[in-house]
Amino acid sequence: MDSIQQDITLTLRYSVHFTTGALLPSNGLLRSVIAGPAPARPSDVVFVVDAGVAAAHPALLGAIGHYGRHHGDALRLAAPVLVIPGGETVKDGTHYVDAVHQLIHDAALCRHSYVVAVGGGAVLDVVGYAAATAHRGIRLVRMPTTVLAQDDSGVGVKNGVNAFGKKNYFGTFAAPFAVINDLGFLTTLLHRDWLGGVSEAIKAALIRDAGFFSFIERHAAALVARDAATMAEVVRRSAALHLAHIAGGGDPFELGSSRPLDFGHWAAHKLEQLSDHRIRHGEAVAIGIALDGTYAHLSGSLPERDWRRILDLELALHLPVYEPELDEHLEESEHARSVLRGLSEFREHLGGELTIMLLSRIGRPFEVHQIDTEVMIRSIGVLKHVQASRSTRSAESMLATPLARGL
Numbered sequence: 250m251d252s253i254q255q256d257i258t259l260t261l262r263y264s265v266h267f268t269t270g271a272l273l274p275s276n277g278l279l280r281s282v283i284a285g286p287a288p289a290r291p292s293d294v295v296f297v298v299d300a301g302v303a304a305a306h307p308a309l310l311g312a313i314g315h316y317g318r319h320h321g322d323a324l325r326l327a328a329p330v331l332v333i334p335g336g337e338t339v340k341d342g343t344h345y346v347d348a349v350h351q352l353i354h355d356a357a358l359c360r361h362s363y364v365v366a367v368g369g370g371a372v373l374d375v376v377g378y379a380a381a382t383a384h385r386g387i388r389l390v391r392m393p394t395t396v397l398a399q400d401d402s403g404v405g406v407k408n409g410v411n412a413f414g415k416k417n418y419f420g421t422f423a424a425p426f427a428v429i430n431d432l433g434f435l436t437t438l439l440h441r442d443w444l445g446g447v448s449e450a451i452k453a454a455l456i457r458d459a460g461f462f463s464f465i466e467r468h469a470a471a472l473v474a475r476d477a478a479t480m481a482e483v484v485r486r487s488a489a490l491h492l493a494h495i496a497g498g499g500d501p502f503e504l505g506s507s508r509p510l511d512f513g514h515w516a517a518h519k520l521e522q523l524s525d526h527r528i529r530h531g532e533a534v535a536i537g538i539a540l541d542g543t544y545a546h547l548s549g550s551l552p553e554r555d556w557r558r559i560l561d562l563e564l565a566l567h568l569p570v571y572e573p574e575l576d577e578h579l580e581e582s583e584h585a586r587s588v589l590r591g592l593s594e595f596r597e598h599l600g601g602e603l604t605i606m607l608l609s610r611i612g613r614p615f616e617v618h619q620i621d622t623e624v625m626i627r628s629i630g631v632l633k634h635v636q637a638s639r640s641t642r643s644a645e646s647m648l649a650t651p652l653a654r655g656l
């Protein structure tokens with residue numbers, strides 16, 4: 250027998266920039282990202298834009314053309330801008346992945362060319378998957394346009410589309426060439442998307458940074474009032490936490506079974522599917538956080554004060570903590586329409602042993618490998634009550650049981 254041991258060490262490096270007016274000719278950031286300080290010749294670039302963003306920013310498509318002409322020594326628009334629908338339906342199978350591949354082919358892009366994706370997390374996931382699989386990887390510049398995409402999904406190394414009724418069933422791990430977070434895009438978001446994206450910041454804070462959680466608590470009213478400077482701070486700190494986790498967490502491509510920054514996501518992914526995506530990802534994450542937080546409390550690990558702070562913050566931000574899909578087929582945990590089935594689907598997606606992150610305090614996570622479905626069902630009952638009364642106080646009687654006291 251003979252073997253050759255193969256070791257490959259790879260350093261991936263990309264920058265996440267924060268700016269406003271990224272597509273104004275006077276803003277040289279995109280130009281320098283693509284071409285550096287002294288371009289020898291223009292690089293080929295194609296743009297894919299989220300239709301919701303194009304509708305909310307009617308001057309955008311013209312601005313892209315103008316940017317290309319103004320910086321013609323550094324970049325060449327190799328095809329007309331491709332506009333694809335925004336929202337989860339764009340991730341439904343590979344239809345729009347094919348459309349982006351077609352664009353890349355028609356523009357005769359090579360692996361030194363650039364695809365610039367402008368849009369919400371769903372469009373970025375589609376374009377990222379297409380860019381990663383054409384020529385085995387074309388340079389991708391992401392310009393996220395939602396809070397969620399700027400504070401989480403757009404800054405990381407994952408992409409994907411849904412298939413067989415499962416979230417992100419097709420996808421790759423692929424680092425972007427660069428990310429440009431233009432805060433100006435956020436002004437046109439629907440209020441539910443403006444606030445929905447904050448749930449990923451709360452998630453990161455709960456897992457990694459109790460001080461950041463307090464910051465969001467102190468500024469909840471400003472966030473509801475759409476204060477741009479406060480949101481800029483939330484987005485930046487959340488993005489930094491996600492980036493630090495990817496770079497320093499020891500498992501950037503999620504080869505193990507542990508995914509700390511997927512706290513609350515087993516239920517979130519299932520709720521998105523059960524509601525046919527009526528519940529948006531950010532909203533589903535808010536419910537997932539509330540659910541696992543309540544479970545952690547009822548099973549005796551998270552003190553009531555911390556439990557209350559988590560739910561009170563979500564209520565203050567007008568985030569949901571319950572939707573009726575949580576109640577379907579609860580007694581049959583493997584029923585396709587039971588939220589509890591989300592546990593086994595989550596395990597399948599990650600591989601290996603079921604690993605769920607819980608909290609012992611705000612900022613202090615720990616892992617469990619088993620979930621007591623009785624306690625989970627009771628947690629859903631508590632959340633139903635909290636949502637109906639929009640208060641954690643009134644749920645007190647439901648907590649004061651032997652189980653809740655860990656007896």
Ligand SMILES: NC(=O)c1ccc[n+]([C@@H]2O[C@H](COP(=O)([O-])OP(=O)(O)OC[C@H]3O[C@@H](n4cnc5c(N)ncnc54)[C@H](O)[C@@H]3O)[C@@H](O)[C@H]2O)c1
Nearest residue numbers: 301305335336337369370371394395397402407434437438
């Ligand atoms: N790849 C990852 O690591 C990762 C991480 C978290 C979430 N995600 C994915 O991200 C997706 C959710 O992304 P999202 O929350 O950004 O929502 P989204 O992409 O579904 O967009 C929501 C809606 O907002 C519109 N929109 C986008 N930007 C706008 C703007 N500036 N003004 C007005 N309208 C705008 C879109 O057209 C769409 O209709 C989910 O598919 C989720 O699975 C991916």
Ligand SMILES: [Zn+2]
Nearest residue numbers: 449514530534
């Ligand atoms: Zn998420």
